[in-house]
Amino acid sequence: MRIQPSLLFLLLFLPFMVQAQYTDKINTNRPGVSQGAFSVGKKVLQFESGLSFGKEKHGLLETDASIFNMDYAVRYGFWKEELEVSIIGAFQRDAITDSRGANEVDFTQSNFKSNTVGLKYLVYDPYRSREEAGPNLYSWKANNKFQWSDLIPAISVYAGANFDFADNPFTPEPESSISPKIVLSTQNNWVGGFVLVTNIIADRVGTDFPTYGYIITLTHATNSYFSIFIENQGFKSDFYADQLFRGGAAALITDDLHVDLSLTVNFKDTPSVFYGRLGVAYRFDLHKEDEYIEEKGKTARDARRAEKDKKKALKKKNKKKRKGDFEIEDDEGEGDDGGL
Numbered sequence: 001m002r003i004q005p006s007l008l009f010l011l012l013f014l015p016f017m018v019q020a021q022y023t024d025k026i027n028t029n030r031p032g033v034s035q036g037a038f039s040v041g042k043k044v045l046q047f048e049s050g051l052s053f054g055k056e057k058h059g060l061l062e063t064d065a066s067i068f069n070m071d072y073a074v075r076y077g078f079w080k081e082e083l084e085v086s087i088i089g090a091f092q093r094d095a096i097t098d099s100r101g102a103n104e105v106d107f108t109q110s111n112f113k114s115n116t117v118g119l120k121y122l123v124y125d126p127y128r129s130r131e132e133a134g135p136n137l138y139s140w141k142a143n144n145k146f147q148w149s150d151l152i153p154a155i156s157v158y159a160g161a162n163f164d165f166a167d168n169p170f171t172p173e174p175e176s177s178i179s180p181k182i183v184l185s186t187q188n189n190w191v192g193g194f195v196l197v198t199n200i201i202a203d204r205v206g207t208d209f210p211t212y213g214y215i216i217t218l219t220h221a222t223n224s225y226f227s228i229f230i231e232n233q234g235f236k237s238d239f240y241a242d243q244l245f246r247g248g249a250a251a252l253i254t255d256d257l258h259v260d261l262s263l264t265v266n267f268k269d270t271p272s273v274f275y276g277r278l279g280v281a282y283r284f285d286l287h288k289e290d291e292y293i294e295e296k297g298k299t300a301r302d303a304r305r306a307e308k309d310k311k312k313a314l315k316k317k318n319k320k321k322r323k324g325d326f327e328i329e330d331d332e333g334e335g336d337d338g339g340l
Contacts, residue, residue: 031260050279118160
């Protein structure tokens, strides 16, 4: 249930959705770079990837670079509906022209810009209790207007480890290193197909070059198969700081396939940035049945007890039915023998 800068997430968050993390349609973090609060769903394996092409021009260093970047994410929901494990990273290749000397110098550099393995857990879901309360059966207007409770977001926490390689021009540490990354994600799903996702990020904490930043993504689903988004990302460290702005659109091709297109720019010249990005997301849906996030306390225990009694009664009924069918077949067999 998430529609981060992505239409799919939006779809999951239209009013009166179910409580489960799993949804009939794919939910993806694309086409932006923020993480939504919700997981892909238990027993769902999902792949997300994008290709970026663009330019970076550094006014002080007098360099002009052509950029190719491939980002990727592998996400899997397991154990609980609230939990997912992921591998998120990007590989980049720069073709650079250095104009500082008498003669221009051309060279290339390439490496993994990031590689992070982590877990995300949904800490709080305000939409669960609203679903249990149900819609107002007497007022369409009450169900389709802004309410103060809409300001309360779903909240998740992500904890991961960065794996950086030595002599990497895109990372601050000269040697290979492993460092932590923590992300606090919030998500608001509003009437009219709007979804707001916010990330607060602490990256490479404990190293000589920690990075702190944020991402804010607003997505609007114009219909069931198309959405648009805008995004602002800011980050700061002694290694690199920037403010990036993105915008684009996403389309749902099938329930399991999503494509997107976006642009990224900034407003400085150290360096100036302009990228175009084309992406795709696909899931392998291994989810067998709806599994709901459980409430805590007495209400949850009563609900689980009632569900258990219901399954027991159904099992007993099916067993009795099978026994009855066997007896009928047995009687028919005796009749046939008597005929012979």
